[in-house]
Amino acid sequence: MAKTAVARQGKRGGANELSPEQLKKFLRDMLLIRRFEEKAGQLYGMGLIYGFCHLYIGQEAVVVGMQAAAEPGKDSVVTSYRDHGHMLATGMDPKGVMAELTGRRTGYSRGKGGSMHMFSTERKFYGGHGIVAAQVPIGTGLAFAHKYSNDGGASMVYYGDGAANQGQVYESFNMAALWKLPAVYVIENNRYGMGTSVARASATGDLHKRGAAYGIPNEAVDGMDVLAVYEAGQRALAHARSGKGPYILGVETYRYRGHSMSDPAKYRSREEVSKIRSEQDPIDRIRQMLLNDGDATEEEVKKIDADVKAIVTEAAEFAQQSPEPDLSELYTDVLVEA
16 A cells, blocks of 8 residues: 555654654554444444434544644534544543443433533533534634634534535634634535435535635545644644634545444445445554554554553443433533523
8 A cells, every 4th residue: 555645755744743653643543433433333233322323433534633733622623423533532531422322320411412412621522413514603603712712722613525515604604714713624525415425415526615705725635544634634723723714624534334323325335335445444544554664563553452442342331330310310401590
C-alpha cells in the first residue's frame, strides 16, 4: 500500500513533526472507537441496547484526526446521532458511554439519553442530536459563545451529507460568516444519507463548496487518512481561531455498517463495501505505515489492540453490572429554574 503524502514528507502534520508515539496514539484511538462500536453492535443484538444505535465503524479517522488538531478543554464539539466515536475521541470514559447506551444509572445522562443524547460539559462535548442538521445552528451558537467570551476556542460542528441539504445549515453559514465566528464545519460525507446516495440527493457532489456564497474558505479531505484529516484540521482551526471566521472541511469517508442497526444496507453491494475496507481502511493504513517505517513491531501493534479490547470488555461489564435508573428519574432534568 502506498504511503500518504504526509508520510513521504517525513510524517509531518502541519508544522509539527509527528513522533512514533503520536502515530501509535492515532492507531490506539481509532482502534478504541472500532472495538467499542463492535461491542455496542453485539450488545444491541443481545437486546441490551434499546432504541436507535448508529455505529461509526469505518469513519474513525475523521474525529481522531480532528481531535488531535484540537485544543483539549478549549474547543467545543457537537455532532449528530452517529456520536459514540466523537465521545471517545474527546476523552469521555468508555464505561460511562457504554452505560448510557445500555440505559444504566452510571451513564453520562443517567441512563435516560441512550445512544443519541449524551454530553459532557467537562469534555466540551455538547451532544449527539437526533434531528437531522439540528446540531449545526447549535454548533454555530457555541462558536458565538467562544467569540463572546474571547476564550480562544473554536466550535467543531460535525454533520453528514444528508444534513448538508437542510436549510438551517445555510442560515448558520450566513451568521457565522457575517459575525466571523470561530466555527469549523466538518462534513462527514459517508456517501449515503440513510439509504440514499449523495448522487441521488445532491445536485452537486462538492458539498464543501457550498459555503462559497458566504465567502467561507473550504477544502476536500481524504477522511480515510487520519494524517490528512489532522493536517486539514490544523489549518481549519488555525483559521477559525485567528478571527477570520468559519471554515468548511468536506471529509470523504465511508461507513461499513448500515445507517443504523436496523438497516440491512441493501442499497449498496457487498463488493463495494469489501473493496473500500480492503483498500482504504483508516486503521490498516496507519498500522501498515508504522510497520513499514519501523516505528512499531507486529507485537507492539497487537498489544495496542489487546489493551483496547480489554478496555472495551471492562466497559461492557461495567455497564451490564450497573443499575437501571430509579423510577423517580422520570421527573428529574425536565425543568431548570433560572
